[in-house]
Every structure is written in structure tokens, then in C-alpha cells.
Amino acid sequence: MCGVCGCGKPDGAEHEHALADGAVVRHSHGEGAEHAHVHGHAHEDEAARRVKVERDILSRNDEQAARNRRRFEQSGTFVVNLMSGPGSGKTTLLVRTLKELGRRLPLAVIEGDQQTTIDADRIRDTGVPALQVNTGKGCHLDATMIDRALTTLPAPKGGVLFVENVGNLVCPAGFDLGEAQKVVVISVTEGEDKPLKYPDMFAAADLVLVNKADLLPHLDFEVGALERNLRRVNHDVQVLIVSARTGEGFAAWLGWLEAHRPKAAGEVRA
Ligand SMILES: Nc1nc2c(ncn2[C@@H]2O[C@H](COP(=O)(O)OP(=O)(O)OP(=O)(O)O)[C@@H](O)[C@H]2O)c(=O)[nH]1
Ligand SMILES: [Mg+2]
Secondary structure: OOOOOOOOOOOOOOEEEEOOOOOEEEEOOOOOHHHHHHHHHHHHHHHHHHHHHHHHHHHHHHHHHHHHHHHHHHHOOEEEEEEEOOOOOHHHHHHHHHHHHOOOOOEEEEEEEOOOOHHHHHHHOOOOOEEEEEOOOOOOOOHHHHHHHHHHOOOOOOOEEEEEOOOOOOHHHHOOOOOOEEEEEEEOOOOOOHHHHOHHHHHHOOEEEEEOHHHHHHOOOOHHHHHHHHHHHOOOOEEEEOOOOOOOOHHHHHHHHHHHOOOOOOOOOO
16 A cells, blocks of 8 residues: 555555645656655655745735834824725826825825836826836735835825735735735726635725726626625625726715824824
8 A cells, every 4th residue: 555645556556646735746656666755755845845935925024014014103104005906996096096185194105016117107297206116026015115115205204105006916915014004996897706716805905995986887797796795705894986087985985094094193183
């Protein structure tokens, strides 16, 4: 009987072992069996090494995120990490939000994209300072990128720093940036099933903005079905239906920002 998987195959019969990382090794107890076992263990070592490296990266990120968070608390900066799949409308939503917030508060934006300065340029057109961080092959922003960005773009004291993460419904969910709130945008053209397919992102959200509501009359999208799917991964999450194009739902979104923004001593709510 094979001593590795206990599968009952006789010595010499070629068969397969599924390894911890999902790889499959063909193996027999005849000639070359020892080699096959060594090969299998190499796979397991590699899988364990990969898990350790990922854990180290995440714990180093968490340490930097904690430093960022302390720094933001000291400067009274409210930091909102805006995440979504590509094209859900994060930048369009930010442009309208910044215009509506006007000059009442100090504002700044960090833009994350793999390439180009297109989004930061769109933000700067509103008069709000913005810094583009290009992640190259990377699929998300991390806490160290935010720390570095702050050497060029100081955190607005007593104001709001919006971070637009790389358009991606997977990777940004795992990386704390030191933000106060995570806001996930999903547009009505993406389908009601996305919270079930990308649960980590929606489970991490403090608020979900359902954008492009102006398109609802042209689609089969059911807002109720999306909300039911959202509740399955994040029971109490707040949901607002908005349109960055028409401004629908913006009073509620701006109200949410105001309600969650830390207030300076003696400052009254708007
Ligand atoms: N109809 C409609 N279109 C919108 C709305 N918001 C954004 N769009 C359009 O959707 C497209 C993508 O918008 P962006 O704001 O660039 O999306 P994004 O999430 O910043 O995209 P990435 O940064 O590339 O991930 C653009 O063509 C916008 O004009 C909306 O509320 N309604
Ligand atoms: Mg964008």
C-alpha cells in the first residue's frame, strides 16, 4: 500500500497524489518512487513558504497601516478608501463629491492605478490637490505607498483624504491602508451576484454605494436582489443608491461623510 496517501494501490502501480497546493504528482512504488515522494514534499515546502511570505507581507502592511492611522488621528484627517471593480465610477463620483463639498473643508486625493495619471488629472481639474500612485504590476495600494505619498501630498489637517484604490474587486480588500472607512462602489451594470463572487471585498465594506442608478430604467438589474446578496456577506452594511452622473443619492452620501467625519473640539455638525 502506498505510504504517502494510503490509497491502497499496490507497490509499482502508478497513481496520483494531490498535494496541499493543489498540484498533482504521478507516483509509483516501483523505480523512481523515491524521486516522486521527494518531488511531492518539495511542492508542500513551496506551498508552506508561499503562505508564510504572504502572511509576513500582510503583517508588515498592518504595522504600517497602524502607524498611518495614528498619524491621521493626530492630524484629524478623515480617510476614506474607495474601492470597486474597474470602471464602476469611483473617479466620477469623487469629482462630483469634491465639487459638492466645495471649500468647506481641506480636501486631498490619492489616486491608485497601475498606469497613467488620467484620474489624478481629472481630480486636479476640480482644484483639489491629488497625487497619482502608479502600482505597475501591482493590483492594489498598500500602507507603505500611502506613507510615501504623504511626503509629497500632506494629509489635510481636519479635512478629508480620499484614496481611490486600483480598480479591482479582489486584491485591495486584503490591504489596510490606515483609513477610517472603506467604501465599496458597485455599478448597476455589473450584476447582482458580485457580493457572492467577491465576498472579501463586500465583507470589508463599511458602506456600499450602488452607482449609475440613472441607467436602471434600461437594465434588468434588481436592486433588491443585490441588497439580499450583500446582506449574506455583510449583514449590517449600509447601502446607498447613487448616480455620479445626475447627483441622485448625493445628499445621503454627503450626509454619511459628515456623520462619520471626526469633529474637532468645539466644531458643530453641518
Ligand atoms: N451613466 C452613468 N455613467 C457613469 C456614472 N458614473 C460613472 N460613469 C461612467 O462610467 C465610466 C467609468 O467611470 P470612472 O469614474 O472612470 O470609473 P472608475 O471606477 O474611476 O474607473 P477606474 O479608475 O478605471 O477603476 C465613465 O465613462 C463614466 O462617465 C453614473 O453614475 N452614470
Ligand atoms: Mg478611476
